[in-house]
Amino acid sequence: MKTHYDFIIIGSGAGGGTIAYTLAGSGKSILILERGSFLPQEKENWDTIAVFDKERYHTKEVWKDKDGKDLHPGTGYWVGGNTKVYGAALFRLRERDFEEIQHVGGISPSWPLSYSDLEPYYAKAERLYDVHGKSGVDPT
Numbered sequence: 001m002k003t004h005y006d007f008i009i010i011g012s013g014a015g016g017g018t019i020a021y022t023l024a025g026s027g028k029s030i031l032i033l034e035r036g037s038f039l040p041q042e043k044e045n046w047d048t049i050a051v052f053d054k055e056r057y058h059t060k061e062v063w064k065d066k067d068g069k070d071l072h073p074g075t076g077y078w079v080g081g082n083t084k085v086y087g088a089a090l091f092r093l094r095e096r097d098f099e100e101i102q103h104v105g106g107i108s109p110s111w112p113l114s115y116s117d118l119e120p121y122y123a124k125a126e127r128l129y130d131v132h133g134k135s136g137v138d139p140t
């Protein structure tokens with residue numbers, strides 16, 4: 001078995017999948033590691049109650065928050081990741097979201113990147129994922 005790769009991508013959701021897509025034509029050797037198995041294809045895949053309310057595809061793992069209290073992570077491990085059941089609403093953060101923001105519970109520090117640093121990548125991703133529609137206009 002091959003043990004050396006130019007790139008190793010961990011996770012096969014939108015993040016890992018997008019990187020794999022971008023690198024696919026590079027001629028480099030790429031390994032994608034995915035801890036999950038295949039999501040069963042069943043009618044509940046399209047059932048919002050099963051997906052959102054009943055968390056059918058989420059892990060039953062219990063994590064701990066910073067105070068040691070139980071936390072249900074609301075995440076799943078599947079080939080294709082949570083992206084298999086996501087809502088396909090792809091928003092951009094706003095320019096001011098990258099700046100320091102005072103919230104009721106404290107300060108969210110500014111990012112080391114600005115909106116303009118990411119804008120070309122937003123544009124590229126939106127082309128890849130066929131993001132479309134106009135603010136305030138019902139797409140139906």
Ligand SMILES: Cc1cc2nc3c(=O)[nH]c(=O)nc-3n(C[C@H](O)[C@H](O)[C@H](O)COP(=O)(O)OP(=O)(O)OC[C@H]3O[C@@H](n4cnc5c(N)ncnc54)[C@H](O)[C@@H]3O)c2cc1C
Nearest residue numbers: 011013014015034035036077078081082083086087088089
């Ligand atoms: C029901 C639902 C609806 C959502 N709707 C939206 C939406 O409309 N718009 C939106 O922007 N976001 C939405 N989200 C959030 C959404 O899941 C993310 O935006 C997007 O799918 C995240 O992609 P990702 O690649 O970062 O993570 P994921 O798609 O979760 O992929 C991560 C992958 O990494 C794998 N992995 C984790 N740890 C390891 C490890 N140690 N080794 C190997 N593999 C590992 C996981 O199994 C998984 O396959 C939704 C989430 C859920 C659950």
